Amino acid sequence: MTLGRRAHLQAALALTAQLVWLLLATPGLDRFKADMLDNDRARGSLVERWGPLGQLGNALLEFNREVRIPVTKLFDPLQRVFMTYQSFSLYLDGPKKPGRVEIRVDGALVYRTNDDEYRWRREQLVYRRMRPFQHDLMLKRSYVRATTLYVARRAEEDFGPVSEVEVSVVRSDWGEPVYRTKRRWLLHPPAWKPEEVDP
Amino acid sequence: MRARWEQWVRFCDRPIDCRPLAMIRILVPLCVIGDLLQMAQLGLVTTFYRPQAIGGLVPAPHRWNVWDLSAEWGGLVTYGVTLVAMALVSVGFYSRISTIVAVAASANLAVLVPHSDRAIDDILRTVLLILLFTNVHRCWSLTGKATKLTAGWPSDLLLTLLALIYMSAGVGKIMQNTDWVTMAGTPVLYRVMADPAGGNVDESAGMAWFGLFRILGLLTIVVECVGFLAWTRWRSWWALTVAPIHIGIAMTMKLGMFSYGMLALYPVLFAP
Numbered sequence: 058m059t060l061g062r063r064a065h066l067q068a069a070l071a072l073t074a075q076l077v078w079l080l081l082a083t084p085g086l087d088r089f090k091a092d093m094l095d096n097d098r099a100r101g102s103l104v105e106r107w108g109p110l111g112q113l114g115n116a117l118l119e120f121n122r123e124v125r126i127p128v129t130k131l132f133d134p135l136q137r138v139f140m141t142y143q144s145f146s147l148y149l150d151g152p153k154k155p156g157r158v159e160i161r162v163d164g165a166l167v168y169r170t171n172d173d174e175y176r177w178r179r180e181q182l183v184y185r186r187m188r189p190f191q192h193d194l195m196l197k198r199s200y201v202r203a204t205t206l207y208v209a210r211r212a213e214e215d216f217g218p219v220s221e222v223e224v225s226v227v228r229s230d231w232g233e234p235v236y237r238t239k240r241r242w243l244l245h246p247p248a249w250k251p252e253e254v255d256p
Numbered sequence: 257m258r259a260r261w262e263q264w265v266r267f268c269d270r271p272i273d274c275r276p277l278a279m280i281r282i283l284v285p286l287c288v289i290g291d292l293l294q295m296a297q298l299g300l301v302t303t304f305y306r307p308q309a310i311g312g313l314v315p316a317p318h319r320w321n322v323w324d325l326s327a328e329w330g331g332l333v334t335y336g337v338t339l340v341a342m343a344l345v346s347v348g349f350y351s352r353i354s355t356i357v358a359v360a361a362s363a364n365l366a367v368l369v370p371h372s373d374r375a376i377d378d379i380l381r382t383v384l385l386i387l388l389f390t391n392v393h394r395c396w397s398l399t400g401k402a403t404k405l406t407a408g409w410p411s412d413l414l415l416t417l418l419a420l421i422y423m424s425a426g427v428g429k430i431m432q433n434t435d436w437v438t439m440a441g442t443p444v445l446y447r448v449m450a451d452p453a454g455g456n457v458d459e460s461a462g463m464a465w466f467g468l469f470r471i472l473g474l475l476t477i478v479v480e481c482v483g484f485l486a487w488t489r490w491r492s493w494w495a496l497t498v499a500p501i502h503i504g505i506a507m508t509m510k511l512g513m514f515s516y517g518m519l520a521l522y523p524v525l526f527a528p
Contacts (some may be wrong), residue, residue: 060265068265071409078416084423084483088431140363141382145375147425148454148511149432151447155459171452181298183453185291185512186372190313191453193371200371203314207303210311231442231450232460 080128081136081143086121094118154228156195157236158182161223162212169227169236178211195226197240202251205242209249221245225256267408274406276523277414278395281351281387283520284380285342285358291513292339304369305331314369321367331368337361345384348397352388359384376517382417383521386410414524419486422498426480436477442466445473448509455509476501486525495525 081087094100094115104111136142157170160177167177170191182191190207193200209222222244227236238256245252295301306312307327316323322330341358345351359381366373391406393399435441446469449455450462462469479501485494499519506515 060262060269064265064269067407067409068261068268071268071413072264074413075416078413078420082420082424084420084427085431087424088428138363139359139381139385140366140373140378141385142378143382143420145379145421145424145428147375147421147428148448149425149429151444151449151451151455152453153447155450155452157452171456181300181303183510184295184298184300185374185510185514186295186304186369187300188453188510189371189374195453200314203308206308207313231447232463 077128077132078143080125081132082145083121083125086117086125087144089118089121091122091126093121095122152195154230156239157227157229158191158194159223159225159227159236159238160208160212161225162216162219163221164223167212177215178208181211194224194240201242205244205251206249209244209246213246219246222249224251268412270408271405272408272411273404273528274391274395275404276527277387277390277406277411278348278392278397279523280383280414280521281348281392282346282396283523284383284517285346287513287517287520288342288358288362288380289339289346290516292335292342294512301332301335304372305335305365307331314371317367317370319367322364323368331365334361334364334368338365348393348395348399350399351393351397355384355388355393374514376514379417379421380517380520383414386413386417411524411527414521415486415491418521418525419483422480422483422486426477426483429477429480436473439470439474443469443473445469445476454511457508472504492526495522 094103100115103114107114157172158168159166159170159175160168162177166175168179168182169175170182181187190200190204192198194204205222205224208224209219212219212222223241224244225241226239228239229236241254241256242251243254244250295304302311303313307316307323308314309316310327312331316327322334324330326333338358338361341354341361344354345358362377362381366377387410389407389410391403394401394403395406429436429444433444436444443466446457446462446466449457449469450459452459479494479497482494485491499522502515502518505511
């Protein structure tokens with residue numbers, strides 16, 4: 058049976074896709090940045106400590122730096138079009154200590170993460186697309202302003218005129234519901250700009 | 257070399273039953289639709305898909321987006337288009353065109369609020385794009401001449417995707433925290449499942465089951481790291497060991513459509 062041009066093209070596409078995919082999402086290497094152990098001293102100490110395994114590690118990191126990361130960058134525009142980034146860091150670890158977000162409206166506690174007693178807007182705040190925003194409060198990342206503003210606006214909607222909204226992050230030990238405030242933001246109308254204050 | 261290449265060409269072109277892939281075409285959009293409808297039910301559509309300046313959650317991103325066309329309606333229309341196009345993909349109404357529209361619209365929603373777009377969204381968009389290269393638009397669909405066969409290579413790509421997803425998760429977990437395998441400290445799986453922000457397991461009650469969490473954590477690592485079995489004839493047996501993880505996640509964690517989205521891809525693992 059003769060193979061048509063279409064079959065050859067299809068096979069070439071399949072091979073390219075398989076190889077590119079393996080490079081884009083190489084398990085393990087996808088967690089290393091280009092500058093990882095990018096100097097002789099660090100590479101030497103890896104070999105000194107781990108022997109042949111260290112040499113293998115150095116070779117893998119070099120492959121990552123010289124081949125995998127450049128290929129990833131090459132395919133970045135293609136991945137961006139359909140937002141199909143092939144990086145799968147699925148739930149790698151849990152928190153060392155449980156963290157919760159607390160919300161107070163004019164001094165009254167209305168929400169605490171996973172607390173059945175204080176469950177104002179809980180369904181919205183734990184929705185899978187909203188959860189990363191709560192997480193940002195705990196780690197004080199980029200969306201603190203967005204998340205606290207959302208909370209303040211919804212508080213105004215639900216409780217009428219509000220003079221102060223407090224959003225805080227509390228930590229406890231596992232199984233011990235004694236909460237220690239780690240971070241605290243106060244928001245006031247009309248700007249609702251989060252002002253970080255001492256816990 | 258030439259013989260090897262021809263062997264590869266024949267392998268890629270081998271006809272396979274496209275019904276498992278058609279099932280994926282039906283199930284994946286249903287997961288996305290369920291997620292988007294939940295967002296509507298929670299009253300979060302305008303929160304997510306209008307810019308912060310007019311009551312939404314986040315400011316407009318720096319790259320071009322539908323808010324540049326209309327801040328008020330751009331995101332909402334894209335949300336509607338995603339819903340409708342996903343439904344059309346699922347029922348098989350001009351599936352190829354519907355798929356391109358659905359994936360493009362879903363990607364635009366991701367551009368508007370990148371922080372709300374999770375790995376599962378990337379995965380499902382990728383899968384829909386792979387299905388474009390199959391005959392699933394002609395199987396269990398409203399339009400297109402019916403067929404039950406398609407070339408095998410897109411199915412192989414899906415298996416590669418699944419293998420990489422699980423192996424990355426397994427290897428990544430060990431690299432992040434060796435306690436997954438050393439059995440030291442507070443069990444990592446307990447910390448994941450009792451995390452108030454993401455889990456439903458009662459913190460205090462869970463402490464009585466540390467031994468079980470350690471064993472389940474270790475088993476999770478093992479079945480994830482052997483994800484390469486997706487490439488072998490043992491793939492369906494392997495799938496039977498991974499599926500319970502997703503069922504467990506659905507029952508004990510607040511990850512929304514993650515488990516359902518992953519399980520929607522499993523027909524390819526059980527394909528003959």
